[in-house]
Amino acid sequence: MRALLVYAAFPRTYWGFQHGLPIAGKRASLPPLGLVTLAAHLPAGFELRLVDMNIEPLTDEHLRWADVLLVGGMRIQTPSMHAVLGRARARGAAGPVTVVGGPAATTSPEDFPDADVVFRGEVEGRADSLVRAIEARLAARGSERPPEILDAPGCLPEISTGPLPRFDLLDLGAYASMCLQYSRGCPFRCEFCDIIEIFGRVARVKAPEQVLAELGALHELGYRGTLFFVDDNFIGNLREVKKLLPRLRQWQEERGRPLELYTEASVNLARDPELVRAMVQSGFTSVFVGIESPSPDVLRDAGKSQNARVDLVQAVETLTRGGLEVMGGFIVGFDGDGPEIFEAQLRFLADAPIPLAMVGVLTALPGTALWRRLEREGRLRADSNGDQFGRPNYKPAMNEETLLRGYADLLSRLYSPDGYLRRCEAYLRLSPAAARTGVRPGGVAILARAIVRLGLFGSRRRHFWSLLGQAVRRSPRTISWAIGHAIQGEHLIRYTREDVLPRIQVAIEELRAGAAEPACTAG
Secondary structure (H helix, E strand, O other): OEEEEEEOOOOOOOOOOOOOHHHHOOOEOOOOHHHHHHHHHOOOOOEEEEEEOOOOOOOHHHHHHOOEEEEEOOHHHHHHHHHHHHHHHOOHHHOOEEEEEOHHHHHOHHHOOOOOEEEOOOOOOOHHHHHHHHHHHHHOOOOOOOOEEEOOOOOOOOOOOOOOOOHHHOOHHHEOOEEEOOEEOOOOOOOOOOHHHHHOOOOEEOOHHHHHHHHHHHHHOOOOEEEEEOOOOOOOOHHHHHHHHHHHHHHHHHOOOOEEEEEEOOHHHHHOHHHHHHHHHOOEEEEEEEEEOOOHHHHHHOOOHHHHOOOHHHHHHHHHHHOOEEEEEEEEOOOOOOOOHHHHHHHHHHOOOOOOEEEEEOOOOOOOHHHHHHHHOOOEEOOOOOOOOOOOOEOOOOOHHHHHHHHHHHHHHHOOHHHHHHHHHHHHHHOOHHHOOOOOOOHHHHHHHHHHHHHHOOOOHHHHHHHHHHHHHHOHHHHHHHHHHHHHHHHHHHHHHHHHHHHHHHHHHHHHOOOOOOOEEOO
8 A cells, every 4th residue: 555644834933943944954843753653653565655745845746646645733734734635635536545643633633524534642552443444445435424533532552662763754854853752741730731631641651772772763874963852741750761861871972972952841850950960961952841931820820830839040040051951932821911921021031041932822722621611711712713923712811902912022022133142142151061062964064054144144144243252252162052043043033023923913903903803602
């Protein structure tokens, strides 16, 4: 059977770094780990091709070739997923059987009436049922049937061992970073988070041998560079992660430390200096932390009590001094937020060593405790267009125009050239230079492109040279960090100015024009 795995296209996003990728010589930020994991579980008799629409187009030849089309993506990729399904359906009886899976299909299977099969949840232990569903649809090809939803309620499979992801299907050189998953699940109870709904509140982990085998597969394919452990909370199982890290450190040292690692973790990491040290020694250089709010009361109301129990400013400084750059996630629009939240967030971030500060308006994700509460309260909006920079998908407690205006002002100040440079400089002052890895393969070419595009012809030349000068004075080891963050900043600043602020302004103008209040729904 000929199986075509398609990763749907992302729109331009903060995390996509689309304005910076050409300078880095890359076409996408991250590969489709979910699809190459799925590929490893399909029968050996399947002939596989993978198309990542973020690095190459999906062609008619691809669709003619395929017996089955397996499309994956997150909610933000849903429009592209539907476009792919539509192209397959347009081929009629000659078209492939269509399967959708991944986070979007798992949380909102009803959104995919145009697929033959909707696969919800994790693939481990369930590949046979997927293959049977595909074969049944192939046998009935040409007949109209509603989608078959493959579900396994409460199924949280063992992931300690398994087949290696099919990294060989990827064009490794097209991506800014590779990725690997160590764990699934998180022990905390954040009201707005869908991870605990999808993967559970017990962090299931892979055995160290499995992790090292996956790293080894990438290494044998010639990959060197950055690698993202995509876990939503890398330290969700403290006992097990402390077993992994010494093995990971040894693996890195035996191979000349070929990988620079980053991940996501809860803020309680800062309370365990030995764990921070072990992560840095294993090659971790940065960590995304969901800080969310400087208000302890808001954090407790949102179920994020672990953040309310620590001094967040001190935690960020502790991690930075320990050798981990903090990438911070922040939210505005909680029920406990008043108009003062925007200045409070700005005060927290203005001089913080957090160059990458992602701030979003609270979103009610399907299946979360927040969604269920707002549904009970009749506050969900029936006609939300899903734009993360448009009107929220619920009726906020704060005046909506105040929320959107404050959000726009906060972003414009955070991602002004001066604001971004100030946070980069704060990081350089606090971070130990020894934590950086120096120049990676390809770094000289990236440096040359950055100097030409940002340092000679860029509109923010002064900021580029200021950051590079700070790095040179700090340590030669931080030069490559400065170049990377200049490239990153180019995207963040341009995307904020060219995409985000205009979209927020459209939403504000709709409100000011007296657009009718969208109906609320209880379902």
